[in-house]
Amino acid sequence: MEDLVESILDYVRSDYTDYAIMINGEWGSGKTYFWNHKIKNRIDGMQFNGRKYTTIYMSLYGISNLEEISKKIFIETTQLMDKNMKKYLETTGNHSIPEYAKTGLNMANLFGVTQNGDKVDYAKFFATDDKVLCFDDLERANVDVIDILGYINNFVEHDHIKTIIICNEKELSTKLKNSNLEMKTFIATYILDKEGSLSNTEKPMVERIQDKIEYVFDKANDYERIKEKLIGETFEYRPEFNYIINGILMRYENDKELIRFLRENTPYIISTFNKSGTRNLRILKHALNDFKKIFEMVNKNNPNTNYRVMQTMLIFTIAISFEIKAGKITKDKFINIKDNEEYRTILVSSRVLMDNRQFYIKEFDNNYYYNFKAEYRFFKFIEVYVRTRIFDSKIFKENMEAIINTVDTEKLPSYKRLLTEEYWKISDDQFPDIIDDVIKNVKEGKLQLIDTMKLFMYFTYFSKKNLIDYDIKTIKTIFSEGMNLSALISNYIENPEEELNSLLLVDKDVDMEDILSHFFMLNDMLKEKMYTEKAADILKNIPMKMETFYERFDKECMDIPILKYYNAHQLFQRISCASNEEIVMIKEKLIERFRKHHKELEPEIENLRKLNTIINEYIKGKIVGIKIVMLKEFSKELDNIINSYNPVIE
Numbered sequence: 001m002e003d004l005v006e007s008i009l010d011y012v013r014s015d016y017t018d019y020a021i022m023i024n025g026e027w028g029s030g031k032t033y034f035w036n037h038k039i040k041n042r043i044d045g046m047q048f049n050g051r052k053y054t055t056i057y058m059s060l061y062g063i064s065n066l067e068e069i070s071k072k073i074f075i076e077t078t079q080l081m082d083k084n085m086k087k088y089l090e091t092t093g094n095h096s097i098p099e100y101a102k103t104g105l106n107m108a109n110l111f112g113v114t115q116n117g118d119k120v121d122y123a124k125f126f127a128t129d130d131k132v133l134c135f136d137d138l139e140r141a142n143v144d145v146i147d148i149l150g151y152i153n154n155f156v157e158h159d160h161i162k163t164i165i166i167c168n169e170k171e172l173s174t175k176l177k178n179s180n181l182e183m184k185t186f187i188a189t190y191i192l193d194k195e196g197s198l199s200n201t202e203k204p205m206v207e208r209i210q211d212k213i214e215y216v217f218d219k220a221n222d223y224e225r226i227k228e229k230l231i232g233e234t235f236e237y238r239p240e241f242n243y244i245i246n247g248i249l250m251r252y253e254n255d256k257e258l259i260r261f262l263r264e265n266t267p268y269i270i271s272t273f274n275k276s277g278t279r280n281l282r283i284l285k286h287a288l289n290d291f292k293k294i295f296e297m298v299n300k301n302n303p304n305t306n307y308r309v310m311q312t313m314l315i316f317t318i319a320i321s322f323e324i325k326a327g328k329i330t331k332d333k334f335i336n337i338k339d340n341e342e343y344r345t346i347l348v349s350s351r352v353l354m355d356n357r358q359f360y361i362k363e364f365d366n367n368y369y370y371n372f373k374a375e376y377r378f379f380k381f382i383e384v385y386v387r388t389r390i391f392d393s394k395i396f397k398e399n400m401e402a403i404i405n406t407v408d409t410e411k412l413p414s415y416k417r418l419l420t421e422e423y424w425k426i427s428d429d430q431f432p433d434i435i436d437d438v439i440k441n442v443k444e445g446k447l448q449l450i451d452t453m454k455l456f457m458y459f460t461y462f463s464k465k466n467l468i469d470y471d472i473k474t475i476k477t478i479f480s481e482g483m484n485l486s487a488l489i490s491n492y493i494e495n496p497e498e499e500l501n502s503l504l505l506v507d508k509d510v511d512m513e514d515i516l517s518h519f520f521m522l523n524d525m526l527k528e529k530m531y532t533e534k535a536a537d538i539l540k541n542i543p544m545k546m547e548t549f550y551e552r553f554d555k556e557c558m559d560i561p562i563l564k565y566y567n568a569h570q571l572f573q574r575i576s577c578a579s580n581e582e583i584v585m586i587k588e589k590l591i592e593r594f595r596k597h598h599k600e601l602e603p604e605i606e607n608l609r610k611l612n613t614i615i616n617e618y619i620k621g622k623i624v625g626i627k628i629v630m631l632k633e634f635s636k637e638l639d640n641i642i643n644s645y646n647p648v649i650e
Contacts, residue, residue: 004235004237005038005039005042007233007235008021008023008039008164008235009039009042009043009046011162011164011232011233012043012046012048012053012132012162013046013048015049016160017156017160017162017232018156018157018160019156019230019231019232019233020152020156020163020164020165020230020231020232021163021164021165021231021232021233021234021235022164022165022166022167022169022227022231022233022234022235023035023164023165023166023167023234023235023237024167024168024169024234024235024236024237025166025168025236025237025238025279026168026170026279026280027168027171027280027282029237029279029280029281030237030244030281031136031166031237032059032136032166033244033247033281034237034244035057035134035136035164035166037247039164040055040057040134043055043132051130052130053130053131053132053162054130054131054132055131055132055134056073056131056132056133056134057134057136058072058073058133058134058135058136059136059137060135060136060137060138060140060141060143060148061136061137061140061141062140062141062142063141063142063143063148064142064143065143066143066147066148066151069148069151073133131161131162132161132162132163132164133152133155133161133162133163133164134163134164134165134166135148135152135163135164135165135166136166136167137166137167138165138166138167138172139167139168139169139171139172145172146226149226149227149230150226152165152230153226153229153230156230157229157230165231169234192208242270244281245266245269245270245273245281245284246266248281248284248285248288249262249263249266249269249288252288252292255292257295257299258292258295258296261295261310261314262288262314265311265314268311268314268315268372269284269288269314269318272315272318272319272322272368273318273322275319275367275368275370276318276319276322276323276326278322278326280322280326283321283322283325283326284318284321284322286321286325287317287318287321287322287386288318290317290321290382290385290386291313291314291317291318293385293391294313294317294382294385295310295313297391297396298310298313298400301396301397301400302400302403302404305400305403306403308374309374309376309403311374312372312374312376312377312379313379313382315368315369315372316368316377316378316379316382317382317386319364319367319368320334320382320383320386320387321386323364324386324387325386333360333361334383334387335387337361337378337380337383338380339378339380339398339399339402340376340377340378340379340380340399340402340403341402341416343361343377343378344377344378345419346361346362347361347362347365348419365377376403379399380395380398380399381395381396381398381399413437413441414433414434414435414437414438414441415437415438415441415447415451415455417434418434418438418455418458419451419454419455419458423458423462431467435459435462435468438455438459439470439478442455442478442479442482442486443478443481443482444482444485445482445484445485445486445487445488445489446486446489447482447486448486448489448490448491449483449486449487449490449493449519449522449523449526450490450493450496450523452479452482452483452486453479453483453496453500453515453516453519454500455479456475456476456479456515457500457512459475459479460472460475460511460512463475472511473511476511476514476515479515480514480515480518483515483518483519483522484522487522487525487526490526491526491530492523492526492527492529492530493523493526496519496520496523500516500519528565531560531561531562531564531565532565532566534556534557534560534562534565535562535563535565535566536566538552538553538556538557538562539562539566539570539571539574540574542574542575542577542578542582542586543574543575543577543578543579543582546578546582546585550585550589553589554589557593558593558596558597559596559597559600559601560600561600561601561602561603561604562604563604563607563608563611564603564604564606564607566607568607568610568611568614569614571611572611572614572615572618575634576618576627576631580626580627580630583627583630583631583634584630584633586634587630587633587634587637590637590638590641591637591641594641594644598644602645605641605642605645605646608638608641608642609642611638612635612638612639612642615631615634615635615638616635618631619631619632619635
């Protein structure tokens with residue numbers, strides 16, 4: 001890095017130059033920090049050939065016209081002649097006027113400059129022969145880059161002013177290609193049409209338009225030409241991150257507890273930054289600011305939090321910030337992981353990778369927690385905070401309570417230790433007690449059905465490895481009976497195959513197939529129970545609370561065969577008590593529903609046949625009235641729906 005500094009200073013020391021130099025580097029990599037802390041002070045302290053140089057720094061970020069650049073140079077140079085401004089800068093320790101102050105200095109009369117009411121030409125009011133100009137954020141200006149470089153060239157070529165340009169050429173290239181893309185596409189298409197080339201099939205249309213855009217609007221070549229004329233040397237900025245990161249931490253010096261913690265864990269900060277695979281210090285700054293909030297909240301509400309947990313929070317905050325903000329993943333990768341237990345379960349069960357989510361989480365964990373042992377590695381409140389910018393106090397409280405209860409793994413229930421912790425981490429002394437405790441819970445049916453099934457897989461593996469004294473037949477009997485009891489307290493699990501297949505530690509055999517069949521049978525029973533309860537809860541709103549029925553039916557039942565789980569006689573009683581208008585509405589909803597989800601709703605057909613029979617028996621011989629007509633129409637549509645699955649053969 002010192003070689004780069006000396007090369008830049010050699011340029012400033014040169015007697016005569018008619019070119020500028022460029023410092024090129026990625027966004028957020030610390031180029032501006034490098035200028036402020038490595039270059040600026042060295043130039044300001046230089047004397048060469050009896051001349052003392054002064055730096056003038058300007059960010060081009062947001063500049064919308066060239067006059068604003070002249071105005072900025074004018075303000076920066078005039079400050080050196082204004083005693084009050086100079087005194088202010090010395091008092092505050094600043095080297096340049098803050099941006100908010102420049103806004104207040106917009107009018108030239110504040111500096112005693114007037115031109116009889118005419119618009120001020122700021123370029124006439126500054127001398128820069130002893131100045132070194134630094135233009136930063138070239139790619140972020142709202143002025144055409146070619147125009148800006150042409151403007152800067154006036155200083156360099158005609159006045160021989162030392163000029164340094166800081167930019168990200170990669171982003172600059174993208175900007176040149178993508179500016180006014182809609183207009184360019186329209187014009188390119190128009191030209192191709194006039195040339196009669198629009199219908200040419202030798203090349204794809206998109207390729208032909210792109211070629212024409214590059215031919216007509218070749219800004220990149222214009223940039224290269226003016227850069228070749230203006231820029232004498234381009235230096236690639238490759239920062240010493242350790243030095244810069246230590247400088248970033250200095251902003252927390254006033255918070256003694258936080259800075260002590262950060263200083264103690266600087267190696268983890270640097271390591272996590274390096275593992276991110278980016279060079280973006282700006283994201284690291286944001287992550288450390290987020291951690292400051294997290295550190296304060298934890299110390300305020302849970303001052304005795306385990307030090308290792310705090311270290312893990314620091315690593316996780318930085319890691320999740322880079323994963324989300326650097327565009328490495330979509331934000332929803334972590335949304336469905338509700339807590340550390342689920343995170344750990346995914347890791348343990350990803351021995352056989354079954355889906356992208358498991359693969360990504362495993363890679364994330366292996367990358368950022370490599371050689372860092374911690375039982376609690378996922379913090380939902382931090383993930384939500386980084387992703388949404390909302391610090392959710394409820395989730396924070398829940399997470400901290402879980403941490404207090406689980407950070408000491410010996411306090412975890414035995415079955416959770418097996419499901420969320422690699423079993424080989426359990427000591428030989430503890431293992432038999434954990435096995436006995438799990439067996440007791442299984443026999444009493446205290447665990448969820450899915451957890452009981454997972455534990456059976458572990459116990460099968462342990463038996464084959466001779467880690468436990470139970471043979472396969474005994475284990476099968478214990479777990480089969482335990483599942484029957486656990487089904488009484490369990491919830492239905494949708495698509496359990498993925499979870500279970502990823503947890504298979506041994507090859508399937510007859511015993512495994514039997515237990516899996518038993519599990520799926522019980523899970524189907526739970527599904528029947530769940531849908532039966534849902535059907536009763538939703539359909540009970542007919543006819544007294546129709547708005548509630550419509551809303552819930554639309555949201556929860558459109559692609560679920562809910563009518564299979566409700567007694568046909570009761571359903572008819574409710575429909576027949578509804579108003580004529582409501583009968584029509586229910587009929588139309590059924591038609592639309594079966595049209596959109598024909599295959600999913602096939603299980604309802606048998607019950608709809610029963611309902612249709614009941615309706616036809618009811619209306620037989622009845623005096624015709626509007627309701628009877630509506631019920632006949634309802635029956636006719638039910639016939640159409642039923643026949644769509646079993647077409648009538650004539």
